[in-house]
Amino acid sequence: MDVLKLKKPPRKLLVxxxxxxxxxxxxLPFLNALRDSFPKAEIHWIIAKGLEGLLEGHPMINKLWIINKDEWKRIKGAGTTIKELRSLxxxxxxxxYDIVIDLQGLLRSGILAKAAxxxxxxxxxGAREGSRIFYTHTVKGGKDIHAVDRYLEIAKFLGCDISDIKFPFPLSFTSFAAGRLGRLAEESEHARGGQLSPLSFQxxxxxxxxxxxxRWETKRWHPxxxxxxxxxxxxxxxxxGGESDADIAGVVVRNSDGNAVSAAGKTTLKELIEIIRNAMFVVTNDSGPMHIAAALNVPVFxxxxxxxxxxxxxxxxxxxIIRKALECSPCYKRKCKNLQCMEMIEVREVADAIRQN
Known part of the structure; x- marks a missing residue:
């Protein structure tokens, strides 16, 4: 792979x-490689509203741009969206910016890259929706490699050392050190906006x-x-889980013989990270929290x-990984009338995997 030739280190980058x-x-390993290679550069990051808790206050990021991309899809709010985009x-x-890196690879993100x-x-x-027309340089990511390694291909193109792969999460909150989950601070309390109720347990x-x-129904094992x-x-x-997971979390609790409690819909993203960080292990579907656990080196089933x-x-x-080696899997279908790949996974099979590790 060719490496981008820079006349001088970049002063400011946008991801x-x-x-x-x-x-x-x-x-996150891409961010780590970028910061290690360009320690004096400003790194800015565009993130969707609702996910900013993952990167807020991150010591490697100088500025976080929070976009309300879901609202942009609504036709009724087109006028407001146009004004917001012009301002953005x-x-x-x-x-x-000296360099803009589009890791999303969609039309919307390509337009943002060009607009910067x-x-x-x-x-x-391989960026989708024609977004590659907005780039000055393209990198082959590959489809048969893990997403982490795919993002690092761009870091390599920028001349970064990718030999030391790290997931730089913000430091743990001291309020969790005692093993309790309470309200983090006034800042976190304000972020709730009165929508989330505090946990009723320690x-x-x-x-x-x-x-x-x-996110997909087909990726969910029976609660x-x-x-x-x-x-x-x-x-x-x-x-x-999130607020939308509260009902299925309740099903889990009701079938646990009193050995489970639900925090679904009752935590901020930062609180979720801390719950996972201190867990002995995580049992999960293919989901966002699964990746948080793996990044924190918490054993995942x-x-x-x-x-x-x-x-x-x-x-x-x-x-x-617990899965069935079926000819139809992986199919990447979001709907399936015969979801044998999930139906065939039995409780005893998962329990045995946990006991053996």
């Missing part, structure tokens, strides 16, 4: 990676985390089975069906 949760976690484009251009006005705009050759000294949700699994574990389980763990599984060791 475009607004979503999703797991993908942003996968891009003007502000990005005023920063006078940097002389060097880097993205993937975290035990030893516990497992269960993640029964996933009843997660509950049965929780009833078989020697430690209490904390069930996590991941249940896979329609997706490929070689591309998007928990990165590194020591993690265990």
């Amino acid at each position: 475009i990676k607004p979503s999703s949760l797991g993908d942003i976690v996968h891009s 484009f003007k502000s990005l251009k005023a920063e006078r 006005g940097a002389p060097v705009r880097v993205g993937f050759k 975290l035990p000294d030893k516990y497992a985390v269960i993640v029964p949700g996933a 009843e089975r997660f509950g049965e699994l929780a009833s078989m574990l020697s430690v209490k389980s904390i069930v996590v 991941a249940i896979f069906g329609p997706t490929n763990p070689l591309r998007t599984g928990p990165y590194g060791k020591p993690h265990v």
Whole structure:
């Protein structure tokens, strides 16, 4: 691979990676390589509203641009969206970036890259929705490698050393050191906006985390089975997820024989990270919290069906993939009438994998 020839180290860089949760976690080693290679440069990052808790206050990032991309899709708010985009484009251009890196690879992110006005705009050759036309340089990422390694291909093109792969999460919050989950601070309390209720329990000294949700319905193992699994574990389980996962988390709890409690919809993203950070292990579908656990070196037992763990599984060791080697898997289908890849995974199989590791 050719390496980008720079006349001088960049003064200011912009990384475009607004979503999703797991993908942003996968891009953290890229951030680490970028910061190590350009210690004096300003690094800015564009992230989607709702996920900013993952990178807020990060010591490697000088400025976080938070975009409300979901609102941009609504036709009724087109007028407001146009005004917001014009303002954003003007502000990005005023920063006078030396390099813009688009890790998202979609039309919207390509337009943002172009709008920033940097002389060097880097993205993937395989970027979708025609976004590659906005780049000055493209890098072959590959489809059969893990997302972490794919992002690092761009870091390599920029001349970064990628031999030391690290996931630089912000430092742990001291309020969790005593094993309790409370309200973090006035800043975190304000972020709730009155929408989330505090947990009504204290975290035990030893516990497992269960993640029964996933963005695709086809990636979800039955919550009843997660509950049965929780009833078989020697430690209490904390069930996590977003507000949309509250109902299935309740199913897990009801089937756990009193050995699980739900935190789904009751935590900020920062609090979720801390719950996972201090867990003994995590049992999960292919989901964003799974990638957080892997990045924090918490042992993961991941249940896979329609997706490929070689591309998007928990990165590194020591993690265990539980899946069925069926001819139709991975199929990457979001809907399936015969979801045998998930149906065939039994509770005892997952419990045995946990006991053996």
